[in-house]
Amino acid sequence: MSTLVFLEHHGGAIQKGSLGVLARALAVGGDVAGVVVGHGVAEVAASAGAFGVATVYTVDGPDFEAPLPQPRVDALEAVAAASGAENILFAASVLSADIAAGLAARLDAGLNWDVTDIAIDGGKLTARRPALGDTVLVTVGWTSTPRIALVRSGSFEPVETGGTAAVHDVAVTPREFSTAARMVDQAHEEASGPSIEDADVIVAGGRGLGTPEGFRLAEELAAALGGAVAATRAVVDAGWYPYSTQVGQTGKSVSPKLYIALGISGAIQHKVGMQSSGTIVAINKDANAPIFDFADFGVVGDLNAVAPKLADLVRARKG
Amino acid sequence: MKIAVCVKQVPDTGPARKLDPVTNRLDRSGEGALNATDVNAVEEALRIKEAHGGEVVVVSFGPTRALDSLRKALAMGADRAVLISDEAAAGSDLVATSYALAKGLERESADLVLFGQQASDSDGAVLWAAVAERLRRPLVSQVAGLEIDGASVTGKRQTEFGYDVISAPLPAVVAVSDAINEPRYPSLKGIMGAKSKPTETLSLADIGAEADRVGASGSRTTVLELAPPPAKGDQIKIEDDGSAAEQLVEWLAGRKLL
Numbered sequence: 158m159s160t161l162v163f164l165e166h167h168g169g170a171i172q173k174g175s176l177g178v179l180a181r182a183l184a185v186g187g188d189v190a191g192v193v194v195g196h197g198v199a200e201v202a203a204s205a206g207a208f209g210v211a212t213v214y215t216v217d218g219p220d221f222e223a224p225l226p227q228p229r230v231d232a233l234e235a236v237a238a239a240s241g242a243e244n245i246l247f248a249a250s251v252l253s254a255d256i257a258a259g260l261a262a263r264l265d266a267g268l269n270w271d272v273t274d275i276a277i278d279g280g281k282l283t284a285r286r287p288a289l290g291d292t293v294l295v296t297v298g299w300t301s302t303p304r305i306a307l308v309r310s311g312s313f314e315p316v317e318t319g320g321t322a323a324v325h326d327v328a329v330t331p332r333e334f335s336t337a338a339r340m341v342d343q344a345h346e347e348a349s350g351p352s353i354e355d356a357d358v359i360v361a362g363g364r365g366l367g368t369p370e371g372f373r374l375a376e377e378l379a380a381a382l383g384g385a386v387a388a389t390r391a392v393v394d395a396g397w398y399p400y401s402t403q404v405g406q407t408g409k410s411v412s413p414k415l416y417i418a419l420g421i422s423g424a425i426q427h428k429v430g431m432q433s434s435g436t437i438v439a440i441n442k443d444a445n446a447p448i449f450d451f452a453d454f455g456v457v458g459d460l461n462a463v464a465p466k467l468a469d470l471v472r473a474r475k476g
Numbered sequence: 477m478k479i480a481v482c483v484k485q486v487p488d489t490g491p492a493r494k495l496d497p498v499t500n501r502l503d504r505s506g507e508g509a510l511n512a513t514d515v516n517a518v519e520e521a522l523r524i525k526e527a528h529g530g531e532v533v534v535v536s537f538g539p540t541r542a543l544d545s546l547r548k549a550l551a552m553g554a555d556r557a558v559l560i561s562d563e564a565a566a567g568s569d570l571v572a573t574s575y576a577l578a579k580g581l582e583r584e585s586a587d588l589v590l591f592g593q594q595a596s597d598s599d600g601a602v603l604w605a606a607v608a609e610r611l612r613r614p615l616v617s618q619v620a621g622l623e624i625d626g627a628s629v630t631g632k633r634q635t636e637f638g639y640d641v642i643s644a645p646l647p648a649v650v651a652v653s654d655a656i657n658e659p660r661y662p663s664l665k666g667i668m669g670a671k672s673k674p675t676e677t678l679s680l681a682d683i684g685a686e687a688d689r690v691g692a693s694g695s696r697t698t699v700l701e702l703a704p705p706p707a708k709g710d711q712i713k714i715e716d717d718g719s720a721a722e723q724l725v726e727w728l729a730g731r732k733l734l
């Protein structure tokens with residue numbers, strides 16, 4: 158069985174999520190190769206050797222410089238053909254999801270997403286994945302090859318083994334429509350804020366805070382508890398709170414002792430960034446909000462009533 | 477400008493969603509609703525139409541009853557609805573869905589094809605990329621801010637590293653995030669008017685799709701087994717009757733979290 162792992166890189170480093178998937182693929186067995194796409198990436202590709210992979214394919218050139226998905230579909234189609242890969246694995250990211258789905262359509266190949274583990278069953282790849290807000294665990298398979306999987310963030314840790322990788326370049330000319338979209342401004346980090354990764358207590362705010370000013374409630378509660386303030390993508394995208402405070406799949410992964418979610422629905426992409434918190438408290442007015450499925454203490458109610466009272470009581474107790 | 481908005485009917489959110497243990501497919505027998513983040517895509521389409529003129533058509537691939545959910549988009553202001561529906565289509569995965577939807581979209585040849593953020597039943601957030609590939613059109617996904625002129629679209633989108641700005645010539649495929657706008661509520665007039673707006677239900681044959689590329693036979697993924705998730709620890713959930721803050725503080729203090 159041969160498996161190709163897409164190694165996403167940024168700023169000269171292969172991403173942790175990709176290296177985690179690589180480690181799992183190597184542990185499961187068969188022939189495993191990596192693939193790195195970009196411009197001037199031979200060195201990045203070779204660096205994967207330290208994580209135990211002996212072969213890394215590259216597709217290298219100016220058309221592949223910007224981290225856009227469509228040229229990478231062309232690149233992976235070519236590498237899949239050159240390597241005869243039966244399985245193609247991606248660590249979920251904004252970029253990888255679009256590549257994986259584009260490739261699935263290009264090759265008429267099955268894509269299973271939200272995969273949290275892989276195994277070999279009767280010589281074939283199978284995968285496990287939670288679904289419907291993690292209320293059911295599903296074993297999934299593919300009816301043809303290549304089998305494509307998107308692995309949920311944080312599922313596997315990288316394993317550094319030492320070693321070197323042979324790098325094979327595959328020449329690819331992207332299709333015309335693949336290069337029609339252009340990167341105008343790349344990875345511009347907006348208004349940085351305080352670090353939330355080391356905080357013992359996090360008060361996170363979502364769209365339920367109502368307005369950017371609503372974040373004052375979160376800030377007051379955080380101040381009372383001696384904690385930091387975090388946010389969901391919905392409010393970061395809306396410009397209510399800085400990008401650096403975002404928790405979730407595209408933001409930070411945090412594991413404070415206490416995580417208090419104010420007006421957050423509990424989308425899977427938020428959950429993956431905070432589910433390892435010691436204790437999770439949620440205040441949400443919708444009794445059906447998914448966040449209550451994984452909160453240790455849930456309050457169904459209006460945060461505008463509960464949060465200020467909570468801050469007062471905490472302050473009073475701390476004297 | 478002609479804008480096609482892809483929308484999906486999903487089971488109404490709530491705790492009752494489950495997979496059917498016989499078919500291993502999602503149980504869609506309960507109430508259906510227009511997928512929440514698709515409403516943002518409809519809203520964005522209406523704003524573009526208001527600024528640039530043109531037509532907004534909602535396109536969906538799903539069971540015939542999905543038409544009920546499409547009416548909400550019409551009530552918001554979309555001009556007409558197209559539903560691709562066929563007995564043979566049940567159980568379509570991404571490969572099959574993108575094929576059928578792209579066939580339906582080809583028939584419309586819109587300048588702009590819009591998608592929402594993610595279907596709440598599958599949490600896929602991928603369909604746009606497969607459809608853009610099948611249509612051979614440029615893609616800008618996860619867009620939280622969209623600018624449009626007669627010839628191109630420019631979208632701002634978040635990644636793991638900050639914000640990208642991506643530009644693409646029309647015709648293009650764009651997927652929006654749930655933060656891009658505050659969708660309007662349908663007015664009473666809109667709701668009444670929706671009843672007389674044109675809707676079309678098309679079979680696979682109508683859109684020139686090969687039946688064996690759709691449904692279970694056109695799908696490449698399969699569900700092998702269902703299992704309950706790992707057991708959760710003790711959970712407390714209370715309704716605020718004015719004393720929730722007190723109860724929570726006591727509980728936190730008891731766990732030495734203050």
Ligand SMILES: Cc1cc2nc3c(=O)[nH]c(=O)nc-3n(C[C@H](O)[C@H](O)[C@@H](O)COP(=O)(O)OP(=O)(O)OC[C@H]3O[C@@H](n4cnc5c(N)ncnc54)[C@H](O)[C@@H]3O)c2cc1C
Binds near residue numbers: 268484538
């Ligand atoms: C619990 C569950 C898990 C699934 N997992 C997989 C899987 O791992 N692999 C797989 O191949 N299939 C899977 N499917 C099937 C998959 O949902 C459908 O094949 C399909 O519609 C693909 O898109 P999506 O629903 O994931 O949409 P997403 O990619 O989440 O939706 C993005 C946007 O696409 C538009 N859209 C979505 N569906 C339609 C539609 N039918 N018609 C028009 N526009 C639409 C909407 O604008 C939506 O906001 C799963 C389904 C369920 C219920």
Ligand SMILES: Cc1cc2nc3c(=O)[nH]c(=O)nc-3n(C[C@H](O)[C@H](O)[C@H](O)COP(=O)(O)OP(=O)(O)OC[C@H]3O[C@@H](n4cnc5c(N)ncnc54)[C@H](O)[C@@H]3O)c2cc1C
Binds near residue numbers: 365594601
């Ligand atoms: C590829 C991808 C990556 C993503 N990455 C991330 C990520 O890194 N982080 C992230 O957070 N999201 C991420 N998302 C987005 C995610 O899917 C959700 O859209 C987002 O988390 C929703 O944010 P929210 O909970 O603030 O808003 P909503 O989902 O709108 O929830 C608001 C909640 O507030 C409640 N509420 C409203 N008013 C009150 C009140 N007065 N009192 C109490 N409760 C109230 C409502 O009941 C609701 O549950 C990603 C999505 C995709 C597709």
